[in-house]
Amino acid sequence: MSLLVVGLNHRTAPTSLLEQASVSPADTPKVLHDLTAAAHVNEAVVLSTCNRTEFYAEVETFHGGVADISDQLSRICGIDLADLAAHLYVHHDARAVGHLFSVVCGLDSMLVGESQILGQVRGAYRAAQEAGGSGAALSGLFQAALRVGKRAHSETSIDAAGASIVAVGIQLAAVSLGVLAETPVAPLTEPAQPAQPPLAGARVLLIGAGAVGSLAAQTARRAGASDIVIANRTAARADRVAQLHGGRVVSLSDLPHEIMLADLVISSTGAAGLVVDQEMTAAGLAGRGGRPLVFLDLALPHDIDPGVRELAGVSLIDIETLRVALDGAQVAHDVEAVRGLVAAEVAGFLDRRRADRVAPTVVALRAHADSVVGAELARLRTRLPDLDSREWEQVQGAVRRVVDKLLHAPTVRVQQLAGAPGGDSYAEALRELFDLPREVPAVVSAPDLDLVEHS
Structure with a gap:
C-alpha cells in the first residue's frame, strides 16, 4: 500500500477548469464515499480550494489508485479523462508527502506563504474524518502536515512573503x-x-x-x-x-x-x-x-x-x-528556510513510516518468542522442582537472553531494510518463516486520530 496525490491547480489548469473540478463541502461526503468504495483506494482526503482540487489517498496499487482517482475527477469535471489528463499531476509516496507539506506551508500557493491554506487543509482533513474517509495512514500524514505548517508560519516570516x-x-x-x-x-x-x-x-x-x-x-x-x-x-x-x-x-x-x-x-x-x-x-x-x-x-x-x-x-x-x-532579501531567505524545514520533516516522516510499517511484524515476532519461551520455561519448571528461587531466576534469565540475542539481528535488520526497494518483502519473509499472525497486535494499532487544532 502507498500514498498518492492526484490533482490539478493554478499552475496546470485554467480557472474555468478549476471551477468545474471544485468539490463543495456538501458534496465532499459522497465524493469520499465513492472514492473509498473504488477497488484500489482504502482512504481518501479531498482538498478543494479556488486554486486547487487534490485527492490524497492510501491505495493498494499505484496504477489502480491513479485510475480510480482520475476517473472520479473526470466525472466531477464532466470532461473526458483523455482531455483532463494533460492538466493533472501525480505524486507518489515520498513526493506525495513533500507535496502536501509544501502546500500546507504556502510554498505551492499562487501567493507564496499565504496562511489561509493551513486552515483549508485542516478543514479537508476534518471533513474526511467525519465522512469516514481518513484512516490511520492519512491521519498520520495530515497530522504531521498540519504540525509542519504551524512550524513554518511560527518559526519563519513566510506569512509576509506574499504581501x-x-x-x-x-x-x-x-x-x-x-x-x-x-x-x-x-x-x-x-x-x-x-x-x-x-x-x-x-x-x-x-x-x-x-x-x-x-x-x-x-x-x-x-x-x-x-x-x-x-x-x-x-x-x-x-x-x-x-x-x-x-x-x-x-x-x-x-x-x-x-x-x-x-x-x-x-x-x-x-x-x-x-x-x-x-x-x-x-x-x-x-x-x-x-x-x-x-x-x-x-x-x-x-x-x-x-x-x-x-x-x-x-x-x-x-x-x-x-x-x-x-x-537576497528576507522573502527569499524565509522561502529557503521553509523549504529546508519541509525537506527535514519529509525525511523524518518517511523514517517513522518505514519503522511503523514493520513494527507489527517485529512486535508479533517478539510476542511469539515470549509465548514460546514462557511455555518452555513452564515445562522446565515442572522437571526441575528442586531449584531454589535464585537458581530459577538465573535459568529464566539465561533462556530469555539467548532468545533476545537471536532475535536482535533480524528485527533490527528488517527495520533497516524497510526503506529499501521492496523493503516490505523482508517483513513478509519473517511472517512466513515464523508463521506469525496477520492481524496487528493491539500494542501497535492505529494511533489517536484526534484532529490537530490550532495551538
Whole structure:
C-alpha cells in the first residue's frame, strides 16, 4: 500500500477548469464515499480550494489508485479523462508527502506563504474524518502536515512573503511611473519613506479578484491609489473585493477602455492564456496622451503579453522581475528556510513510516518468542522442582537472553531494510518463516486520530 496525490491547480489548469473540478463541502461526503468504495483506494482526503482540487489517498496499487482517482475527477469535471489528463499531476509516496507539506506551508500557493491554506487543509482533513474517509495512514500524514505548517508560519516570516512580493511590485511600478526616484533595493528590511505615498492619486486597474487580487487591492489602497477598478470573470468575487477595499467593478469586455484610463494595471488571474495582449494594449494607448502605463503581472502563467514592452511608454513588471528584486532579501531567505524545514520533516516522516510499517511484524515476532519461551520455561519448571528461587531466576534469565540475542539481528535488520526497494518483502519473509499472525497486535494499532487544532 502507498500514498498518492492526484490533482490539478493554478499552475496546470485554467480557472474555468478549476471551477468545474471544485468539490463543495456538501458534496465532499459522497465524493469520499465513492472514492473509498473504488477497488484500489482504502482512504481518501479531498482538498478543494479556488486554486486547487487534490485527492490524497492510501491505495493498494499505484496504477489502480491513479485510475480510480482520475476517473472520479473526470466525472466531477464532466470532461473526458483523455482531455483532463494533460492538466493533472501525480505524486507518489515520498513526493506525495513533500507535496502536501509544501502546500500546507504556502510554498505551492499562487501567493507564496499565504496562511489561509493551513486552515483549508485542516478543514479537508476534518471533513474526511467525519465522512469516514481518513484512516490511520492519512491521519498520520495530515497530522504531521498540519504540525509542519504551524512550524513554518511560527518559526519563519513566510506569512509576509506574499504581501512583500505585492508591495515590492507596487514600489517598482511607482519607480516606472516616476513617483519614486530610484528602485528600492531593500524594501523588506528598512524601507525608505517617500515624500508621498508611492501611488498617490494613481488610478489602478485590477484584473482578477482572488486572494492575490484582494491583497493587491489592499496594498494599492494603502499606497495611495485614488481609484481602484476591478475586472473579474466572476462578478461576485469582484464585488467582494470592491466592498472590502473600495472600488468599482467593470466587465472584462471593458478592459481596452479601462487600460486607456489606468496608470497601473495589476493582473493576477488563473487563466491558461494571455488576458491582455499587445493589440489590446495598443488600442488602450491611443487616448492616453503619452502618459506612462505600468503593468504588474503577478500571475503564473503570465496574464500580460511580454510584447507590451515594445510599446512606447509601457513598462511590464512580472514574476521574473520580482524574483531578481527579491534576491537576497528576507522573502527569499524565509522561502529557503521553509523549504529546508519541509525537506527535514519529509525525511523524518518517511523514517517513522518505514519503522511503523514493520513494527507489527517485529512486535508479533517478539510476542511469539515470549509465548514460546514462557511455555518452555513452564515445562522446565515442572522437571526441575528442586531449584531454589535464585537458581530459577538465573535459568529464566539465561533462556530469555539467548532468545533476545537471536532475535536482535533480524528485527533490527528488517527495520533497516524497510526503506529499501521492496523493503516490505523482508517483513513478509519473517511472517512466513515464523508463521506469525496477520492481524496487528493491539500494542501497535492505529494511533489517536484526534484532529490537530490550532495551538
